[in-house]
Amino acid sequence: MRGRILKESIDLFDKKGFSKTSIQDIIDTIGVTKGTFYYYFKSKQELLMDIHLNYIKELLAEQEVIFNDEYLSNKEKMNNLISLIIKNIKIHGKSARVFNREFRHLDDNQLKLINDYRKEFRIKLQKLLGEGIEKGEFRDDLRCDIVIFGILGMVNRSYNWYDPDGEVSEEELVNTYMDIILNGIKKEEKTAHINEKIIENHFTG
Amino acid sequence: MRGRILKESIDLFDKKGFSKTSIQDIIDTIGVTKGTFYYYFKSKQELLMDIHLNYIKELLAEQEVIFNDEYLSNKEKMNNLISLIIKNIKIHGKSARVFNREFRHLDDNQLKLINDYRKEFRIKLQKLLGEGIEKGEFRDDLRCDIVIFGILGMVNRSYNWYDPDGEVSEEELVNTYMDIILNGIKKEEKTAHINEKIIENHFTG
Amino acid sequence: MRGRILKESIDLFDKKGFSKTSIQDIIDTIGVTKGTFYYYFKSKQELLMDIHLNYIKELLAEQEVIFNDEYLSNKEKMNNLISLIIKNIKIHGKSARVFNREFRHLDDNQLKLINDYRKEFRIKLQKLLGEGIEKGEFRDDLRCDIVIFGILGMVNRSYNWYDPDGEVSEEELVNTYMDIILNGIKKEEKTAHINEKIIENHFTG
Amino acid sequence: MRGRILKESIDLFDKKGFSKTSIQDIIDTIGVTKGTFYYYFKSKQELLMDIHLNYIKELLAEQEVIFNDEYLSNKEKMNNLISLIIKNIKIHGKSARVFNREFRHLDDNQLKLINDYRKEFRIKLQKLLGEGIEKGEFRDDLRCDIVIFGILGMVNRSYNWYDPDGEVSEEELVNTYMDIILNGIKKEEKTAHINEKIIENHFTG
DNA sequence: TATGAATGAGTATTCATTCAT
């Protein structure tokens, strides 16, 4: 029952938003009474907190697995992490949207805890980026924190528009994002350019 | 008075969220009575809609100006548009956050209109990108829509973490984003590689 | 309206008790809606606090008048204070019962304030007694605090059984209490006793 | 188990009041479940009635013992009964407070029964007083009922302020009350007066 | 004896909105 309440709540919170979803809505969907709801959850907010905790903890666990894979380069790990987020949309898209939209309805203590977890996830990504830089996989002239905020913004917003059953496949989306992140969207003239310049210098030097 | 109500509402909606801000909160902040509020606004939702319309219309107007500047390349326009968004944080951060968070509280008709405007903004960016591709400024092997969604995600999220008075200047943020978007984060081994080789050749040549 | 709500609430709290009286009961009695109640009172508890404050403040004010009457002896003041309480039953009996029964439903801060006022009333009575002792109006071999607690217990309980419209008049009740308090209920044999002693002394003297 | 439930309930009812104590509170304190409670008690009210019955029946039984002691004068019996009440505070203070505070939560039938017992206790005291008057132990110019109400008020309120472990011993409290009840608080000027008269008579006699 | 999931009627409280003045 607890599980059903969680599931239906996520559905409703995703569809209507936390504040517009009443306990009545939830129990009507399931077909139980108010007492039942409050037998399993102390309050509407505790339910919301549960949803948040479930989501972030699972995400962190999956992040951990990728992190601990010794056979992957940092670039590959980054790719897999983005893939993780995108592929989660199909299964956990609703949770993810609730997680990213409704956290303002948590109280101060709850929010602090969730934000700590959020930060943990972000810090690990920064570490991944930092190590990648040291290993020469990534550029070393950018601020890690901004880059990660940017990447997460790019990827996380997908929950709001990406339809896993639409014309763009998950793989294509992941690859596109990775491609942008790694190589940017500019037409690569640089090589030739530099080449020319150097040669030029060479001749004039 | 209308302006003051708008201003204080945006403040409160940003600070506490739309659903947690009561009309009472708003009028208490200003020091007027309920009647006054309803003299200027038909309903709380109409106020929210007003905030949305003001925001998106101004943004579209500013986008238009940049678009119509004949002396800019598409890359430069893209840069200016991102700069527009980032630099707005200081002035219109509150409105922007309300705009990006609370639109779910609009009713269906209102939401449709706002989404049309949103789409208009996005489509223009896509057009900019498309033209840039044709002109050879950008790569031609990526889906425009995904790229724009990605860029917007990256940039718009800044409203949630970027502090204009913090250690990162607006210029630095804009430049970093543009750099990532244009060039990606991968270490360009090719350039250096070629470089070295050439120099090597030069000396040995 | 505020006054009506107070009045009807006191009636209901007296009749049914605080916890068994719902806001619904109150507004049904008056014939208004819930919103009206909450327009005038922040909460059910604040209403209860109001009743308490009104009651004790008026009582203290009336006590003050008696206290400041320079033409009365301490014994007369004591008599008038008891008279004050008894005669209040007709007018403020309901408030008094609510005041003496329902204070446990106040929160800690409210209770502290009310208890301070309660104490103020009691301490003034103790002072009256103490001064009376110094002037030789009362015995000096009893603890003032216990005596006052006793007197107040005796008198205040009247609210629970005394019917001002019954066969015992207010004057009779006041006189009886004063008589008990001043002289006790024992048949005065002392006279004889003293008599004997005196006579004895007389004979031996 | 039944006994434990009774004991803990009295504790909680005394501490928090009947209406603010939930069945959940009670079973949590004991560490059992709802079913257990309802196995032993038909309802929360039945539990309250049990507490009331236990208390008043024991009090009546103890009153009976004192009453039936042929070797005591009525004054001594009165003294012992007051002593009984005061000394009960230490052992049955909680029950007593619950008994004196929460009876309003009984239903009509229960309340009628309890009030009959209450009255029985009071009537017996009135009888004691009446007999004492006849035997010349007490004054004959006061209404028995008022006097007894007064005495009970005085003594019963002790439950609300008297701390058996404080600086005033139970004996001192009993003695003080008995002293007030028997002799009042007025400084006995009569003695001197009588003295004078007697001496006068003596001289004239 | 005891469990604990489920009930459902009830309760305080909130709040956008109206409207006579």
Next chain:
DNA sequence: GATGAATGAATACTCATTCAT
């Protein structure tokens, strides 16, 4: 333009009680 008393529908939450196991 502005007031503020009054509305009433909605909402989160409580809790004594039941009952199948």
